Each structure stands twice: as structure tokens, then as C-alpha cells.
Amino acid sequence: MDARKASKKRKAVTRDVEEEAGVFSGDELGAENLDGALSDNNNDLSESEEEDSDSEIELIDDFSDEDDEDELDSDEIPSDGEDEKPKKSAEITPNGTEPNFRVVKDANGNERYLYDEINPDDNSDYSDVEEKANTIGDIPLSFYDQYPHIGYDINGKKIMRPAKGEALDALLDSIEVPKGWTGLTDPSTGKPLQLSQEELELLKKVQMNESTVDGYNPYEPLVESFSSQLEIMPLSAAPEPKRRFVPSKHEAKRVMKIVKAIREGRILPYRPPEEREEKEEALISYDLWADEVGRPDHIMHIPAPKLPPPGYEESYHPPPEYLPDKKERKEWEQTDPEDREHEFLPNDFGSLRKVPGYENFIKEKFERCLDLYLAPRVRRSKLNIDPESLLPKLPSPEELKPFPTTCATVFRGHKGRVRSLAVDPTGIWLATGGDDGSVRVWELLTGRQLWSVKLSDEDAVNVVRWRPGKDAVILAAAAGDDLFLTVPPIADPEIEKASLDIIDAGWGYAASNPPPSAAEANKKNVPPQWIRPSSELADAGVCVLIPLRYIPKSISWHRRGDYFVTVCSGASTPASVAIAIHTVSKHLTQYPFRRRLKGGGPPQTAHFHPSKPILFVANQRSIRGYDLSRQLLVKIVQPGARWISSFDIHPTSSSASGGDNIIVGSYDRRLLWHDLDLSQRPYKTLRYHRKAIRAVKFHPGGRYPLFADASDDGSLQIFHGSVTGDMLSNASIVPLKVLKGHKITGELGVLDIDWHPREAWVVSAGADGTCRLWM
């Protein structure tokens, strides 16, 4: 074998080296060991050679040397130290001509070989090792601390601890530093370590990572064996050797071997793919929730809503009423797929085998997937309550009865609009005033006209009001610029006389005061004088005429019947004379306000408080209450309406321990209920009219908790508004009835309303020239 030959060649070389390396005398080894050692050696070397060899050869060696290899593996175990000794002995035998040992008899009579001591050459690696080298091996010197010696030399003699230098010696040593002094102690000898100059140089080079060989230049100039220049002539003129172009037989042999091995299946040309790993991955082998800890639901987390369970119509065999008829089917087919309520049509298949696959299944699941990650989720609280329970608990209309429901009487006679009406305190008569300038008094129940007077030819009668109190029958009416106090001749003579007395009492009082001078009379804010009317009017029953110079639009009596307040709401009226308080007993007119009221626009209407000495005056946007006795502003009410048309004060206000309640009607279609103790702002805002509200009125006397409003849309609305004495409970307002009957003429519907003082009857004046009694 080539390999073996090669290894033998190599062995010769190595042997030389090893020979030199010998340190120990191999005295102990016997000659009989040598053969085995030799063969060992051989194998060892061949192996080392193998390592160097090419991989191609490896295979061949594998097949051919298999047995040797095994041997080798088992024999490799002995340690190097053992190995070395036979080598040394082996090198001696072939070289030396005479044996380098003597044969002596030992105590048992056996032969014993005594070897001479070897003198190492000067070129040995261990040349600097002295004779007296310590043989204790690689153990710390400190083990010998308590002994006088520090080890044994090769002959087993104690190496004594070198005497420690005296203090003086040390001093001397320190003073004159010997050459090569390092200050270190040689651990093997215990003496100070001294290094020569060369040794120091060497150490330095080692330290600097330089080559230790002398004269080595790491920066030698590069000798280009293959230069970048293209040579024209070949470097060597030698012909190509044959081996360059003849295929190698040796290699062919090897290839054939491999091929044979592959064919026989001894060598696998590829590694089988590994599939095992992927299976492992899919299997789940632990409990994810082994140490589960609940987490409180985050408020922002909304779990995906579950799909609703299927209904009856989704059955494969539903009840027949769920099947669509032709019309429904057509309708379903015609609607867009997005708009359909169900994505399928109910169908009856009769038996399970006839059911086909559902063609939109994947699509539906896909849409569900899309919903899950694309649809924003919103938490909607679904009210699962009966809608009935939301409705306020109202007393039924039967419990709230009586209230006006039907039109009982129609009063016809006025030409043009009826602007105002009033039911007298006894509840027998109705006074009306209209565009034709006449004031008429009717019998309320029958609708018969009892009395009529034409106050003015061109001006309309704007307002008529009865004086409160049953002791007298006095009607105040305003037509044009003038105010009239009349006593209609309808009551029995006694009452009529009493009424006349009341009015006439003032004449004397007026006469006692001197009439104002002409200069004063020319001034604007001088109160007008009460004068007697013309004889025609006096015959008709008019007693007093008060020329106000501006058109009064509202009259309101004090509850005692001695005062009444008029408001001239025209925009051109000076603020100082817009509001006037008239005293019947003194025939006196006063202007309590000098300046215009704050809060917007001219004053609209004014009312006396039913029990307190307070005057409420409304301008366009606010209502103010003035204490007349203290002459102070006590209340400001801001209904929030744009233009107040009328207001009324609850008749039991302040008397029944409750607070003041006011209803306000406005031209901007609002009806506002104010509880004055609660707030300046309205307690309830009711917007049930489509047109402006002209008049609002509480039922007088407080017998029935009713109030009504009249609107330009031709309807009256009747409400139940009960005020309790309890401060904690609010007023309860219940809408009761919408009364329709008046015709709308010229954008105007119902202009005025009034309640019957005792019954739950309401009278309304319409722009169509009629009045109606509702009961």
C-alpha cells in the first residue's frame, strides 16, 4: 500500500526528532515491551499521516484498513508519557552497537538491566535544565513550606531550601543590581530569576507579537511569481507531462469503488429529508390556561356580537305560512342584495335529501370575518321596556272633567272682527267690542243681544272689561283714543243705581281739585280730565269719557274694582304716558312710569296681582312686577319669547301658600308657564299652536284648575294646570282639549277669550265676527 509506505518514510523522519527529545532515561523498560511498542508506534504514525491525507483517499482507507483502524482506536488510550518511553528505548536499539546497559542479578536472582546515565547533547531543548532540577512536578512549592527542603533532585536527594538572604544581603542586592536581575523568583528553584539579554529580547518580541527569529523582515519586497504582465514566451519550455492529459487510472479506480458502493447501497448519495419537525409543531402539548387569572373587562373592550340564532323561516321545512307568495318573491328578487332583509328566501324542501348546498355559504362566512375585524363596534344599550311605560301617567280626561268641549252658543251681530270680550262677574252677561265701534252686551246662555252702544264711528273697540265685584255693573271699554265707563241698563234698577253712584262719586272729588292750567294741559304727561260724554252716549248708558290721546290696547281691573290700568302699546306712544292707572272713586288718572321699561319694546299689557299690591307690566320680552306701595321693582320674569302678546296670573297666587304662577302667550307661538318662585325662566314651554297666541287666561276664582289660550290658527286649547300648596311638587300641566270652530279671516283666528266666573265655560271672540261659548 502506498499509504503505508509513505507512513514508514515519515516514521524515519519523526524518529530523529523524537530521539532528540528524550529527557528521561528509559531504565525501567524491559526489552520485551519493545515489539508491541513498535507496532503501536507504527499505527500511531500512520494515523497521523492519514489525517494529512486527502479526503478522496479516506474512503479507500476506510474499506481497506478497517481492521487496523479498530485496533488503532482501542490502542490510542495509553497516555503520552508511557508512549514516549518505549520510543526512546526503541531508538537506542537500532543505533547503538554495544548495549548501553549492564545486566546484574537482583535480590531474587532475576536479571536486571542497569542503564547508563544519558548525557544530553548541547542542542537539546532541555539544555538549560541543571542537574539539580527539582522533580516534585507540577505542585505548588508552598507544600514544602514547613520543611527545610523544597523538593528532590533526579537522584532523590533533597534539594535544600536556599538560605534566605540576610537583611544586609537584600540591601546590598538592591543597591547593586546584577546584570539580568528581574526581581522575580524562579518558582522551580526558589532563587531570584535572572534573565540574560537575549532572553529579554526574546520576551520583548513575544510580547510585541513579533517573530522571534533573528533577522526576519516582515516587510520584504514582494517577488511576483505571476506578474500582471502577460509574458509572450512561456516561462518553461518543458513539454506538458503526460499525466496532465491522460486520465488518472488511480482516480478511475477510486471512482469505480464509490460507484460500486453506491450501487450496492453502502453509500447513500443524499440524505433523507426531515419531515418530523413539522408534525411536532402542530401538536399542542400544554394547558394554556393552567394558571389562568381573570382580567376585569376593560371599558373600551367590546366583544364581537354573536350571530343571532336562526328563525323559523330559515328551516329547511318551515311552516307553510313562512313561504313567500309570488308578490313577495318578486319583490325580494327585485331589491338589491344589500337592501334585502333576509339574504335568502324561505323555501320548503320537504325532506332532507332534497336540500341543496347553500350557495352563499362561503360568502357569508367571509363577510362575517370582515365584520369581525373591519366593522367598528359600538355598544348600544337596547331598551327592553314597554313603550307604554314611557308615556307619562296622565289623569284621564274623565277625571279632569269638567272642561269645555263643545260650542254651545254662537253670538252673531258684530260687523267685522270682534276684538275683545268679557264675561261679567255674575256670569250672566257677555260684553263684546269689535271693529264696527260698538260695544254689545249679550245674555250668555241664550246668545240674545241685550244692549248695544256705538262708541265710535271710525275707531274699533279694542278692549272691554267688566269691573269686578257683584255690587255694581260697570263696563270699561276702549275705543280709539278714549276710554269709556258705561253702566249698561240690563241689571235691576238697584244695582244700576249703585253702579251710577260709584261712578258719580268721583265727580265731586274731581271738582274739588282745580283743573290744570292750559299751559300744563299742553304738556304731554299731564293726566287727562275725566269728562262727561255727549248726550247721545249718556243716554245710551255711558257715564264717563277719559280722553287718553293714545290708543289703549289693554284694560285690567284691580280686584277691588276701584282701580284699573290701561296700556297704550302703540310704538309712537311716549313711554311716560303708555301706562296709566285710573282711580274710579276719584276720577283720577296717573302715569306711574316716567321712563320706558327696560328689556325691549313698548309695554304690551299690565295686570294687578290678585292679592298683593303688585302691578305686573309686560313689554315685548319681559314681565316686571312692581310693588305699588313701596314703589319698587320686585320681580323680573324672562319668558324668552320674542313678543309677548298677553299674560295672566294664577288667581290663587300667594293666597294658597303657593308661589306665583304666570302663563304667558306670545306672538311667536309659545305658551309659557312660569313659577316665579322657581326661576325667572319658564317652567314649561308649550308649543302646540301653529300661529301666534293672542290671549291666555286662567279660570278665575280658582275653582277649576283650567287655563286656555287662543291663537291665530283658529283654535283654542284648554289645559289642566293644577297648582298645589306643596312647595316641593311642581305644577302639573295636562293638555285637555283643542276647540276648533272659528274661521280664520285675514290671517286672524281667535282674538280674545274669557272664562265664565263659576262654570268651566269659555267664551272666545273670533276674527270672523262671531263669539262662541264653549261648554
Place this chain on the structure above:
Amino acid sequence: MAKIKKKGTSGQAKNYITRTQAVRKLQISLPDFRRLCIFKGIYPREPRNKKKASRTSTPNTTFYYTKDIQYLLHEPLLNKFRDQKALAKKIARSLGRGEVSDAARLEKNHAPKLTLDHVIKERYPTFIDALRDLDDALSLLFLFATLPSTDHVPPKTIALCQRLCHEFQHYLISTNSLRKSFLSIKGIYYQATIQGQDIMWLVPYRFVQRVNGDVDYRIMATFVDFYTTLLGFVNFRLYSGIGLRYPPKFDTRSDENGAELAAFTLEGRNVTETPKAIESGKTKTIVSSNKEVSKEVQAKVDKAIKAAGLDETRDEPMADTTEESTDAIDRFEPAAPEGDTLPQPDMSGNEAGALFAPFTFYISREAPKAPLEFILRAFGCKRIGWDAVLGDGAFTHDETDPRITHQIVDRPQLPEGSLPAIPAAAEGAAPKVKPGTRIPGRTYVQPQWIWDCVNDGKLLRADLYSPGATLPPHLSPWVKPSRGGYDPRASLAEQEEEDEAEIAEEAEDSDEEMEDEAADEEKPAATAATAEESEEESVDGGMDVAGTDDESESDEEEEEEDEDFPGLAEEVASESDDDDEAARNQHQRELEAEAAGLPFSSAGVADEASKKKSTKSKKLAAKKRQEDEELERQKMMMSRKKRKLLEKMMYSNKKTSDEAAKLRSKRRKLEKAGQK
């Protein structure tokens, strides 16, 4: 003065982030963002005020909650996605160079493996949470288990879905926790109750699914990835919860033969009986493994007892007491008459497990095996046989087996002669039965019987479901009768509103009046009769409920059918009565007319009748008007917000009631048609 606050620095503007912003912040592509959102369960939000939240004027912007996105920033999956992207680039490069093997190697060895375990733990901190969200997972996985493999759906995924679904079904079978099921147009709905959670899912019928172009399988695949992991963990937990080993043993060969459910073998200490009764060999192995396990367990228990220092004398009486107590819920009977009674669950696993337990079923070739097998097993049936065509794992393939008690057949009755002759059976094969022949001693039912029994929780009369019979309607078990809704179980008269029938009658009459005046007179009588009849029905129905429970098999429809006969008789009688009365009335009217000196005609009678009707309808209309007025009055007093709410509620209520009225009128028509 306080510093003026800058716009868009706090509140909704900060809390919400648009999708584009989110994608930019995470530095991933949109498809990756989509996947991440699917895995992490992050969904868009609707801000309370869109204007405040968005800085753009684009109307349909998608908003995400900013904290959600911030929380995505730390997601380990994000790095995996980036790795995937890098790998995709490498693969694309080597493919571009034509190095296919290199690309394959990269794909095979370097593809980052996504593990979703931590995501599942995060999204479902407790097991109950996971169960709660199982509806969609099951529906999608059951769908994927039946899909054919395509480029988008690799066979590996399908196999995994099938395995997981079957494992889940096995759990349901062994715990008997399936509760309800419903055959719908779309597929079969199932509902199971696990640890108090109702889980409902839909399984499609086994047909090749039609795929529309607008379905993006990548999205579905992402969901499937997540759901498979989830269901795997759920299955593991469920199995280990009842002492079974997970995963169960899977027999590939049996599966290839179509055994499906039977390809799995459950192992564990609690398995007392195998789900498959046929494979006796396997039973033994299980038993032995069972013993081993129990030995181990016993040893452990002993050790634990020793360690705890429990003495045996104390242990024994405890064991005695535990033997007595059962898992079943005790019935709470009120001791005293006063006091509220609390509702208790009516069906437990034990009862469900006993429904089909005593029977042996045979599934005919044409019936759907997979759902039937699952539902029968889940309700306690241990012995199910089927035709050999349907696959492996049957109790018996022999149709003539005398042990079979019920056979599920889904084919029409054909006359004897029309059936083809059977070719002679081969040696050793199961003897074939001529299709259509009946083997005496067993009950033949259609598949719907199983579902109806399961939903009712009791065995119904089988003769109603015999082959070829017209089946009673199959009703969804989840619809609860609601107020104002239509309930097909109840009779028409029970749920009709007052006078509804009469009004409908009138409406019809007025249509018919033009055509047929003579018939007009009988109509009111007939309506009266129907009213009477329906009243009777309802009374009888009430009695039946209270009556014998032994005959509870008879179903409601049956009752109705039974009662039809006395009802009809009653009708005839009443009709005759009414006829008499009508005749008397007419005579009276004739006399009166004579006295008044007016010519009498039958047309006059008709007029009068119509007048009567019109007065009735007028009265009704007046009543309705009054009610409306009252409602208006009440509405006037409500605040606007409440009024709106009320109107909304009234709208929806009206919708349901209209729907119900429509159904009732349809049914009325049908019933009338049936009577004629």
C-alpha cells in the same frame, strides 16, 4: 390668562388614530397590519364625534383606538412579520436569479414560525373567555374542514381543521353536552353548553362550496390560523378536564376509509366504554392503558395521602358519602307555599345522554351519515350501523342485523314493481336488502325525527316521520315566543288580536260581495263557527298539557289533527243553528216590512247586514281614533328626547306586529283553504 389650548392635542383627537396613521406608526404593510389586527382582535372604533377625531374631511375614515395601536408596537409578531418580509425579499431575489433550489431551501428552513400561543392567552385570559368566543371559530373551521384543497387552502390546513373539529365533536359526545340542533337552509346549526357557555355553530351540508370571486382567502386563512390554535388549546383543556389524553389516537388508515369520527380513539382514565363498540381489540388496549393509568394515579394518591398523614379510618366514611352524592342537580321543592320559585336547568348531560341510549340505529345509504352519527352519539346512542358505502367504523354494515331497532331512511315510498331487482350478493358481503322493503320489528323514520326529538328533549311519535310521510314543519328551537310576535306552535286563535279575524273576514267579504251576494249571508255564521272552533281548540290544548304525560309523544300538530273532527262536527251543528236563527230573523223582518208597508227584498237584508258590519267597523275606527287622540295627548307632555325614543320603539314594535299579522293572515288563508 390661561394659555390657549392648541387644537388636536387632547381628547378625541388624541384618542383616535386613523388607519393610515396606524400603519405608518407600526411601519408595516397594510396586509400585515390586517393580519396583526385579526390575530390581536383589534377592531376599528366609532368616535363619538367624528369631526373632533379626524383632521381630514374624508367622510369614511376608519378610526382605531390609539392605545390599541400603541399596544401593538410591542407585539413579538411584529418582528416575525418583518422577518417574513426579509425572507420574501431573499426568495424573490433567488427566484429572479433562477436559483430555484436555493429559494426552496430558504422557504423551507428559514421561514419564521408564527406562534400564536401568547396572543391567545392575552385575548382570552381565562378559559371561559375562550369558550365564549368559540362560535365563529367553530363555524369557520367546520367550513374549512369540508373545503376542497386549492392553492389558497392547502390540504394540510384542511386536515388540521378536520382533526380539530372531530376532536371537539368527540368531547361533546363523551360529555353529552350537545343541546340543540337545527336543520336550516344554510346548513345544520348545533348548540352545545360547555361550562355554562352556550356555543352555537353552523356546519354546511356536504356539497362542493360555490366560490364567488370576491372572497379573499388570505383573510379567511388568517382567521383559520388563529382559530386552529385556539381550538387546539381549547380541545387540550377540555380533554384534560375530563381525564382524557390529548391528542387522541388517530387511525390514518381508518380515516382514509371514511371513518371520520370513528378514526379517533380516546384514551384516558375516565374512558369506561369506547365510543366505538365494534373494535373489541382496541377496547382491550384502552382498558389496559386505563389500568396502567389508574395504577399510577393510585400510587400517586397513596403517596399524597401518606404525605398528608391522612389515616385510612377517616378516609373511608368520606368515600361512602361521596358514593351517595351524584352529579345531577337536585330538585328544589318549595317547602312552604309562599315564596318565589327559582327556575332550574331542565336538561343535564345525563338526560341528554339517555335519549337514544337504548336503541340501535341503522343509517341508510341516502341519509347524511356524518351529522346523524354525531348527533346520535352525542345523545347517548352507542350502536350505530350504516351501509358500507358510507365508510368505516360502523357498529354493523349488515342491514338485516336483528339488533337494529331504528332505521333512518330518507327516500320516497315507491311502488313495489318499480324497484330494480338486486343483483345476487357476492360471497362474504353483507346480504343486501331490496331497497324499499321493510324489515319487521324496527322503526323506520326520516332524519328529521332525530332533530325534532333532540330539540324537544323527548322521543316523539315515530309514525309521523315514517318514510314517505309529509313531515311536520321543522321549527327552530331558539325562537322564544315574544309579545306581539307570531308563534307557529300556538293556534291562530290564541294569538290573534281582538276582532282581528272578523275584520279580516269583513275585508274579504267586501271583496267577495261584488261577486257573490247569496253566499254573503252564511259568512258571519261561518266566522262564528271558526271562532268557536278555535276557542274549543285552545281549551282542549290546555287540558292536554295538564293531562297524561304518557302520551306525550303525540305532538301538537297531531293534537290539532285529532281535534279537527269534533271541531268540524261542532261547526256543522252550529252552522245549522245559525241557519235556523237567520231564517227566523228574516221572517221577523219580513213581517215588520209588511207592517210598514214597504216592499221587502233579500237585498234589503244584505244591505242591513253590510250596514251592521259598517257600523261595527265604524265603531272600531272610532275607538282607534280615540286611542290615537289619547296617545297624542300623552305625547304632548313628553320631552322631545323621550318622545323620539317612544316613536322609535313604537316603530320597531309595529314592525314586528305587522310581520306577525301578515303571517297570521297567511295562515288563516291556508287554514281556510284546508277546510274547503
